[in-house]
Amino acid sequence: MNTQPTWAIETSGLVKVYNGTRAVDGLDLSVPTGLVYGILGPNGSGKSTTIRMLATLLRPDGGTARVFGHDVTDEPDTVRRRISVTGQYASVDEGLTGTENLVMMGRLQGYSWARARERAAELIDGFGLGDARDRLLKTYSGGMRRRLDIAASIVVTPDLLFLDEPTTGLDPRSRNQVWDIVRALVNAGTTVLLTTQYLDEADQLADRVAVIDHGRMIAEGTTGELKSSLGSNVLRLRLHDARSRAEAERLLSAELGVTVHRDSDPAALTARIDDPRQAMRALAELSRTPLEVRSFSLGQSSLDEVFLALTGHPAEDRHAEETAEEERAA
Amino acid sequence: MTTSPDTVDSTTAAGGRLRTVLSAGERPARATAVSATLTHLWRAMMAFKHFPVQLIDIVLMPLIFLLMFTYLFGGAFADSTEEYLQFYLPGVTVQAVVMMTVYTGTSLNTDIHKGIFDRFRTLPFWQPATLAGSLLGDVLRYVVALATTVSLGLLLGFRPDGGFLGVLAAVLVLIVFGFSVSWIFAALGVVASEPERVSGTSMIVLYPLLFMSNIFVMPETMPGWMQAVVDANPMSHAATASRELMHGTAGFWDVGLVLCVSAGLVAVFAPLTMRLYRNKNAH
Numbered sequence: 001m002n003t004q005p006t007w008a009i010e011t012s013g014l015v016k017v018y019n020g021t022r023a024v025d026g027l028d029l030s031v032p033t034g035l036v037y038g039i040l041g042p043n044g045s046g047k048s049t050t051i052r053m054l055a056t057l058l059r060p061d062g063g064t065a066r067v068f069g070h071d072v073t074d075e076p077d078t079v080r081r082r083i084s085v086t087g088q089y090a091s092v093d094e095g096l097t098g099t100e101n102l103v104m105m106g107r108l109q110g111y112s113w114a115r116a117r118e119r120a121a122e123l124i125d126g127f128g129l130g131d132a133r134d135r136l137l138k139t140y141s142g143g144m145r146r147r148l149d150i151a152a153s154i155v156v157t158p159d160l161l162f163l164d165e166p167t168t169g170l171d172p173r174s175r176n177q178v179w180d181i182v183r184a185l186v187n188a189g190t191t192v193l194l195t196t197q198y199l200d201e202a203d204q205l206a207d208r209v210a211v212i213d214h215g216r217m218i219a220e221g222t223t224g225e226l227k228s229s230l231g232s233n234v235l236r237l238r239l240h241d242a243r244s245r246a247e248a249e250r251l252l253s254a255e256l257g258v259t260v261h262r263d264s265d266p267a268a269l270t271a272r273i274d275d276p277r278q279a280m281r282a283l284a285e286l287s288r289t290p291l292e293v294r295s296f297s298l299g300q301s302s303l304d305e306v307f308l309a310l311t312g313h314p315a316e317d318r319h320a321e322e323t324a325e326e327e328r329a330a
Numbered sequence: 331m332t333t334s335p336d337t338v339d340s341t342t343a344a345g346g347r348l349r350t351v352l353s354a355g356e357r358p359a360r361a362t363a364v365s366a367t368l369t370h371l372w373r374a375m376m377a378f379k380h381f382p383v384q385l386i387d388i389v390l391m392p393l394i395f396l397l398m399f400t401y402l403f404g405g406a407f408a409d410s411t412e413e414y415l416q417f418y419l420p421g422v423t424v425q426a427v428v429m430m431t432v433y434t435g436t437s438l439n440t441d442i443h444k445g446i447f448d449r450f451r452t453l454p455f456w457q458p459a460t461l462a463g464s465l466l467g468d469v470l471r472y473v474v475a476l477a478t479t480v481s482l483g484l485l486l487g488f489r490p491d492g493g494f495l496g497v498l499a500a501v502l503v504l505i506v507f508g509f510s511v512s513w514i515f516a517a518l519g520v521v522a523s524e525p526e527r528v529s530g531t532s533m534i535v536l537y538p539l540l541f542m543s544n545i546f547v548m549p550e551t552m553p554g555w556m557q558a559v560v561d562a563n564p565m566s567h568a569a570t571a572s573r574e575l576m577h578g579t580a581g582f583w584d585v586g587l588v589l590c591v592s593a594g595l596v597a598v599f600a601p602l603t604m605r606l607y608r609n610k611n612a613h
């Protein structure tokens with residue numbers, strides 16, 4: 001199509017109100033075509049609500065949203081012909097087999113029975129679900145279901161694919177598979193809008209990222225831009241004794257010349273720094289005091305730290321999930 | 331993140347395979363309303379195929395009613411239980427079908443809140459096909475309920491004077507009637523917040539309608555106002571048509587009336603239900 005607008009998605013002042021709370025609160029989003037755009041935000045920040053409005057599933061309470069230049073409220077059918085959605089919770093039919101789910105999707109998008117069966121078989125094989133093709137969806141594992149869900153979204157390759165937390169709850173291997181799928185799609189020309197709670201995922205996949213909190217955008221840019229605006233490194237420190245935290249905090253902030261944050265962990269401190277050598281000097285200084293350090297690390301900002309830096313409050317629920325994730329990965 | 335070499339290999343291979351299965355550029359023409367409806371009907375059929383046990387629940391209710399009323403009250407309502415069976419069986423088939431239509435409402439309500447419906451709503455087909463297809467799929471339940479009820483009746487001594495063709499005609503009329511009534515409960519199923527609401531509300535409406543009809547007894551012994559209610563009740567018309575067709579005494583008007591009532595129900599409730607469904611999407 002040669003009249004392709006440059007923006008896959010353009011929203012202006014997008015609002016959704018649920019019983020008085022503004023789930024999405026004046027969101028201005030511009031997603032260029034042909035790349036992966038990430039929406040990063042903690043639980044309840046309005047990621048799913050935004051996707052549901054863009055995908056014509058929810059009517060906005062204010063503002064406008066256009067997909068490839070078409071208003072989602074005025075021209076839902078035109079929008080629907082260009083998009084596909086993989087929701088946060090499986091949008092597949094539990095009572096049908098994997099193959100039947102895909103055949104149904106093909107039929108509903110205008111394929112003949114024969115072509116729909118052919119596409120279903122291709123996708124089942126391509127997604128490595130061959131052994132489960134004739135099993136009911138309710139017997140699928142979370143990762144298999146996720147893959148089938150994405151397969152169902154690309155029976156006809158969409159111009160714009162919405163993926164709502166595509167890898168939450170997946171093990172690293174399944175997550176890699178999903179990432180591969182996304183990359184293959186983008187290579188084929190699809191624009192992908194994905195939401196995630198993981199900075200790592202946004203970093204790996206997304207060309208641009210919007211960070212949202214309480215339904216508002218608090219930062220936007222390439223992942224590189226975001227990180228450099230946050231300071232490139234984070235020093236994390238855990239003391240032996242929580243009671244010595246105040247003293248360690250004083251010493252570190254004097255030595256580093258930046259604000260040192262207190263974690264929710266009463267014995268932990270974090271600080272954002274530009275140069276690793278600063279950290280080394282500060283740690284050396286600390287070792288000359290009687291304060292006992294249990295562990296320290298120097299690394300990139302986690303979502304928690306992005307949030308702390310951007311909003312002044314931590315991303316809730318993140319800690320528990322991350323620990324569970326690490327346990328699974330181990 | 332650490333990934334073992336074989337993980338990397340296999341996912342890269344998956345990525346390679348994936349690139350070959352993208353339907354690059356292929357964009358079929360929009361599915362027609364008929365083909366979308368048939369696809370939804372197919373979905374309902376497949377669901378039955380994978381979970382046939384649900385049909386057992388469906389047939390038990392009418393069978394219990396048939397046995398209970400025939401042997402408990404039959405002797406009191408008529409001269410003998412055999413005689414009552416000749417009267418009651420065509421009526422209980424109406425009851426069987428109409429009670430099945432409540433299932434349509436409750437199962438639609440359960441279904442509508444599943445994730446798959448979000449996907450349906452983002453696909454560019456004629457949206458009411460989702461409802462039309464599942465209501466047509468429920469016709470299978472009516473067929474099963476009718477077949478088992480009539481079969482048990484025959485075993486117990488039901489002897490239709492209208493013969494096989496008469497019974498078949500009655501069954502067909504009742505299927506049309508059931509399909510039409512199911513749109514009422516489909517409307518409830520679309521608006522209700524939970525399936526229990528649908529079945530609760532439906533039963534409150536349905537039981538009086540079933541009992542204030544000529545399904546169980548003829549209205550001759552009832553007070554005048556009650557007779558008026560019974561005569562106006564569409565359940566009575568359906569039971570009369572069923573009785574006359576099965577016993578070979580069908581008049582054109584009695585059957586015609588049921589078909590007209592059915593057409594009227596569809597004309598009012600099908601567009602209403604579809605409209606409710608569409609608006610529900612637009613929250």
Ligand SMILES: Nc1ncnc2c1ncn2[C@@H]1O[C@H](COP(=O)(O)OP(=O)(O)OP(=O)(O)O)[C@@H](O)[C@H]1O
Binds near residue numbers: 019043045197
């Ligand atoms: N149907 C609803 N009714 C009432 N409130 C809702 C509804 N859906 C979402 N909300 C509220 O809107 C806010 C945003 O929710 P949303 O699901 O968009 O968040 P999210 O970013 O997707 O979160 P998560 O990471 O947990 O999926 C939350 O406060 C939530 O409680």
Ligand SMILES: [Mg+2]
Binds near residue numbers: 047048049088164
């Ligand atoms: Mg969400």
